[in-house]
Amino acid sequence: MKGIEEQIRATSSQLLATGDVQMVIGYGAGSDNTKTMPVFIKRAEDVGKLVFNPLCVSNLANYLLQWKNFEGKIAIVVKGCDSRSIIRLLQDKQIEREKIIVLGVSCPGQLKSGQAEAKIPADAVVSEAAVDNSGFKLQTSGGLITFSLDEGLLEKCRQCESSRPVISDHLFGEKGFEADKADLQFNDVAALEGAPLEEKSSYWDKYFERCLRCYACRNSCPACSCRECVFDMVEPDWVAKTVNLSDNSAFHLIRAFHVAGRCTDCGECERVCPADIPLRTLNRKIIKDIKELFGAPMPGSDLEALPALSFYAVNDPESQN
Amino acid sequence: MAVYKKISKDNLVQFLQELTKDRILIAPVREHDLVSFSPAADAGQVDFTFQNSFVPPKSWFFPQTEQIFSFRIENGKYELSEPSLPGGTVLFGVRPCDLKSILALDPVFDGKFDDNYYSDRRKNTIIIGLGCQSVGRGCFCFKVGGGPLESNGADIFLTPAGGDFLAEGVTDQGTDLINKQSRFFSDSSAEQVDKEKREGTDRLLKQPTGLKGDFNLPKLKAFLDANYEIPYWEELSYRCLGCGICTYLCPTCHCFDINDYARTGLEGERIRCWDSCQFKDFTLMAGGHNPRPSKKERVRNRFMHKFKYHEDRYSIFGCVGCGRCVQKCPVNIDPRKIILDLQEVAGNE
Amino acid sequence: MSDFQNPILPRMAFITNIIDETSDTKTFKVEFEGGGKGDFLHEPGQCAMLSIPGVGEAMISVTSSPTFKDFLEFTIKRVGRLTNIIHQLEVGDQIGIRGPYGNNFPYKLLEGKDILFIAGGFALAPLRSLINYVLDDEHRKDYGKVDIIYGARSVDDLCFKRELFENWPKKQDTQIYVTIDRAEEGWDGHVAFVPTYLEELQPSPENKYALTCGPPIMIKFVLQNLQKLGYQDDHVITTLEMRMKCGIGKCGRCNIGSKYVCLDGPVFFLDQLKQLPQEY
Numbered sequence A: 001m002k003g004i005e006e007q008i009r010a011t012s013s014q015l016l017a018t019g020d021v022q023m024v025i026g027y028g029a030g031s032d033n034t035k036t037m038p039v040f041i042k043r044a045e046d047v048g049k050l051v052f053n054p055l056c057v058s059n060l061a062n063y064l065l066q067w068k069n070f071e072g073k074i075a076i077v078v079k080g081c082d083s084r085s086i087i088r089l090l091q092d093k094q095i096e097r098e099k100i101i102v103l104g105v106s107c108p109g110q111l112k113s114g115q116a117e118a119k120i121p122a123d124a125v126v127s128e129a130a131v132d133n134s135g136f137k138l139q140t141s142g143g144l145i146t147f148s149l150d151e152g153l154l155e156k157c158r159q160c161e162s163s164r165p166v167i168s169d170h171l172f173g174e175k176g177f178e179a180d181k182a183d184l185q186f187n188d189v190a191a192l193e194g195a196p197l198e199e200k201s202s203y204w205d206k207y208f209e210r211c212l213r214c215y216a217c218r219n220s221c222p223a224c225s226c227r228e229c230v231f232d233m234v235e236p237d238w239v240a241k242t243v244n245l246s247d248n249s250a251f252h253l254i255r256a257f258h259v260a261g262r263c264t265d266c267g268e269c270e271r272v273c274p275a276d277i278p279l280r281t282l283n284r285k286i287i288k289d290i291k292e293l294f295g296a297p298m299p300g301s302d303l304e305a306l307p308a309l310s311f312y313a314v315n316d317p318e319s320q321n
Numbered sequence B: 001m002a003v004y005k006k007i008s009k010d011n012l013v014q015f016l017q018e019l020t021k022d023r024i025l026i027a028p029v030r031e032h033d034l035v036s037f038s039p040a041a042d043a044g045q046v047d048f049t050f051q052n053s054f055v056p057p058k059s060w061f062f063p064q065t066e067q068i069f070s071f072r073i074e075n076g077k078y079e080l081s082e083p084s085l086p087g088g089t090v091l092f093g094v095r096p097c098d099l100k101s102i103l104a105l106d107p108v109f110d111g112k113f114d115d116n117y118y119s120d121r122r123k124n125t126i127i128i129g130l131g132c133q134s135v136g137r138g139c140f141c142f143k144v145g146g147g148p149l150e151s152n153g154a155d156i157f158l159t160p161a162g163g164d165f166l167a168e169g170v171t172d173q174g175t176d177l178i179n180k181q182s183r184f185f186s187d188s189s190a191e192q193v194d195k196e197k198r199e200g201t202d203r204l205l206k207q208p209t210g211l212k213g214d215f216n217l218p219k220l221k222a223f224l225d226a227n228y229e230i231p232y233w234e235e236l237s238y239r240c241l242g243c244g245i246c247t248y249l250c251p252t253c254h255c256f257d258i259n260d261y262a263r264t265g266l267e268g269e270r271i272r273c274w275d276s277c278q279f280k281d282f283t284l285m286a287g288g289h290n291p292r293p294s295k296k297e298r299v300r301n302r303f304m305h306k307f308k309y310h311e312d313r314y315s316i317f318g319c320v321g322c323g324r325c326v327q328k329c330p331v332n333i334d335p336r337k338i339i340l341d342l343q344e345v346a347g348n349e
Numbered sequence C: 001m002s003d004f005q006n007p008i009l010p011r012m013a014f015i016t017n018i019i020d021e022t023s024d025t026k027t028f029k030v031e032f033e034g035g036g037k038g039d040f041l042h043e044p045g046q047c048a049m050l051s052i053p054g055v056g057e058a059m060i061s062v063t064s065s066p067t068f069k070d071f072l073e074f075t076i077k078r079v080g081r082l083t084n085i086i087h088q089l090e091v092g093d094q095i096g097i098r099g100p101y102g103n104n105f106p107y108k109l110l111e112g113k114d115i116l117f118i119a120g121g122f123a124l125a126p127l128r129s130l131i132n133y134v135l136d137d138e139h140r141k142d143y144g145k146v147d148i149i150y151g152a153r154s155v156d157d158l159c160f161k162r163e164l165f166e167n168w169p170k171k172q173d174t175q176i177y178v179t180i181d182r183a184e185e186g187w188d189g190h191v192a193f194v195p196t197y198l199e200e201l202q203p204s205p206e207n208k209y210a211l212t213c214g215p216p217i218m219i220k221f222v223l224q225n226l227q228k229l230g231y232q233d234d235h236v237i238t239t240l241e242m243r244m245k246c247g248i249g250k251c252g253r254c255n256i257g258s259k260y261v262c263l264d265g266p267v268f269f270l271d272q273l274k275q276l277p278q279e280y
């Protein structure tokens, strides 16, 4: 993926040098060779800090909300999945098209961090990474490290609908990961839907119970754009601050409904969750329902398609009875 | 009087089981892939393989959500009742970093106003420390004055040795307990324990860690004493999400919120739950003034607290190097890197 | 159950009198069951956590002087959830109290000195405790001259009017200077902002300590003017407010640098304040 990385750097350098943008939001090397981190580059001479590799899992789109009042233009690096957030933010008028430049990457797939940690020694220097149908190949100071797709590929990548960005001003990378048709059918959700009620309830209970209410899911989510969040309100206190199964469940269900129609299945919430709660499954259930009820595409996949919950049609299913 | 013994893994489990006869056993238990300190009625459930628990053992002394009191209004008058706190407890399997964190929390919760929710549990709890079998990717106890086989803070400390454990009675209470249950232990000596710890530490510290560079904590402290406003904090704060992960999971963080809930006008409760200086409304006052209005001030506060304020107040460095925030921060805000960066900024001053 | 007193458990007391100070501020007289203030023994400048179970808690200065032997007084401004409900309470209702908390005004250090009090709005409340201590018949001889400069937006916003206009002026060597921000009908007293009035009055710093409480903007200009008048930083005393929950140095939210305002404050000398980060 060195090619993509070099192109991102070259384009960023040019955009900054010409003053076309005043900041580039992208990925930088982390403190550990299995992590990357968001970086905010304001000077052309710093573009060397930008990287792109199979550890760029995070979705940076939420930072556009944080920098809403930034004076100037921002270029942002997005993978295919992340690009849906850009569209969704544009549709909600949270960001202005003229103020951003989208550096899209056709994404060949991202690596599970647990697997990376298990196989890449802490002191290894990773010099190059490649992904193809056979899996991930990492050249490191300690030799070649490989992961088969089964072993290394993130679940969200396996289920990816748009590895090629749905919106971009500059596009890098030839070909994104091509998902198997069967993996795009929400079979994971369907399997859980089919389970007996008690099983479903205990499935979620065991996860909700260990939620810390750290709000990392909310704070990283590009769909969470409310200026004042219900979970922060003191008067009235919609959801108690007490951390227990009942209040945690309320938190999760309310959040899932609040992001319904805006959640683009970017998976950022699940990635940041320290308690490994399968939040994508929760949100994908709603995406699936919206799809089935309204025939709506994955939110954010089409700039022109009006979001399912933002318009009304006389033949909408909820107006039928 | 210290005592030095040896105990096999099987005997250790039986010893713990024996202790459950008159004490609650709180121990690392693996539930759906995460290890947390939980009540273990059956000592067989105890996990010995974990690197570091998900939630730190502070949650035993200072639970995330705790009732301060409940109340009812009877004949027009408030009747407040305090919750009953658990009695005798064994807290088993506390890693050396977390042992040290308890020593860092003690002076917060006692002092001029003794917090009896914490202190009662603390007094009624025997702590059995467990030395590390490996050093995790994010671990840096050994860079902040600790080590993977340091016993400070335990009543009894166990050093893994082959499949067995060497046991030290660190406090009188720990020694008494070992003596009382001597049938589970065989003999060892101070020399043997000492040797195993020295060699074990050397072995463990040879494990590769990613981040290179030495800490100079006195120099760091001197720099922070003299420098409050540096551009570094703002740059660092750009990527921070302002979430609760790093502080909730930090074994030395102690901040809490207090809230009242009334189901009806006639009864309710006051509870406290963990809170975080990284949340934007942490210091927000009525009327809208916020002394720490942006992420810059909030991120700075966290690290100043860890690296300076805690030391100023209690003469203990506020970070024990457990690595939880290193591993779990979603945007790689890593205290090791921050220490190295600050040292570099200090060097350039 | 613990054998020592639980510091975050309130004790219930009774409201025995309520005085309307202004349209949004009331003074509540509070006594424990059977009368009196029990073992709640505070020093001037200290605070207490007041609460209504089921509603919430707030840090409030004890405005009564320790020399008032039989009761406690709290002057409370209606600003939010809890204070709104406290304002609806009536005589005979219960209120939870814990404390006293924080440090106090250095009343021993002030002995033999002249004292200049400067207050704005309802922030006279914390100073009032010390004023009544100093002006108490038993202590008056221990202190030199007392000057009180006090201002509010309007006549209606002046607190403690009885003491201000009747009790305090009668005390020996005591001068009261009251001002309001804008002229209004029926007021023939002074009209000026507090910092300006201070500038006009030019009180000499000699053998004198200045204590000031008020809204942040007032404090800012008062401190500037005191400096111009030659007051040394170690002779100027003020109080700070931060959001508080525990009041006992544990919940972590009221820190300014390494100091917890609930434990190490709220009273600070100006030279101490200048040592702290400007994060309040």
Ligand SMILES: Cc1cc2nc3c(=O)[nH]c(=O)nc-3n(C[C@H](O)[C@H](O)[C@H](O)COP(=O)(O)OP(=O)(O)OC[C@H]3O[C@@H](n4cnc5c(N)ncnc54)[C@H](O)[C@@H]3O)c2cc1C
Pocket (backbone or CB within 6 Å): A234, B284, B285, B286, B287, C047, C056, C057, C058, C059, C060, C061, C062, C075, C076, C077, C078, C079, C080, C081, C082, C083, C084, C125, C126, C240, C241, C242, C243, C244, C266
């Ligand atoms: C040392 C000290 C002395 C004080 N003395 C007095 C006094 O004598 N009289 C008086 O009326 N007020 C005093 N205050 C301010 C008083 O504590 C707040 O106005 C009160 O907490 C507001 O509570 P609320 O629930 O009505 O307001 P809300 O707006 O509902 O409060 C929202 C939240 O903000 C917190 N909060 C807001 N402002 C403050 C603040 N300034 N300090 C602490 N917590 C705050 C509250 O705890 C609450 O959780 C003092 C504050 C401090 C720190």
Ligand code: SF4
Pocket (backbone or CB within 6 Å): A210, A211, A212, A213, A214, A215, A216, A217, A218, A269, A272, A273, A274, A275, A276, A277, A279
């Ligand atoms: S990130 Fe995970 S632990 Fe944190 S609030 Fe969200 S679901 Fe709970």
Ligand code: SF4
Pocket (backbone or CB within 6 Å): A217, A220, A221, A222, A223, A224, A259, A262, A263, A264, A265, A266, A267, A268, A269, A270, A279, A280, A283
């Ligand atoms: S809810 Fe989760 S998956 Fe959906 S947009 Fe937000 S962070 Fe992404």
Ligand code: SF4
Pocket (backbone or CB within 6 Å): A216, B239, B240, B241, B242, B243, B244, B245, B246, B247, B278, B328, B329, B330, B331, B332, B333
């Ligand atoms: S440092 Fe990391 S874990 Fe802590 S608040 Fe910021 S984003 Fe969350």
Ligand code: SF4
Pocket (backbone or CB within 6 Å): B246, B249, B250, B251, B252, B306, B318, B319, B320, B321, B322, B323, B324, B325, B326, B335
């Ligand atoms: S700051 Fe991080 S590494 Fe240090 S003790 Fe806290 S959680 Fe552990």
Ligand code: SF4
Pocket (backbone or CB within 6 Å): B247, B250, B252, B253, B254, B255, B275, B276, B277, B278, B301, B302, B303, B305, B306, C252
């Ligand atoms: S102030 Fe922040 S860093 Fe310090 S103990 Fe509290 S939450 Fe932790």
Ligand code: FES
Pocket (backbone or CB within 6 Å): C243, C244, C245, C246, C247, C248, C249, C250, C251, C252, C253, C254, C255, C260, C261, C262, C263
């Ligand atoms: S109010 Fe809790 S530490 Fe000061």
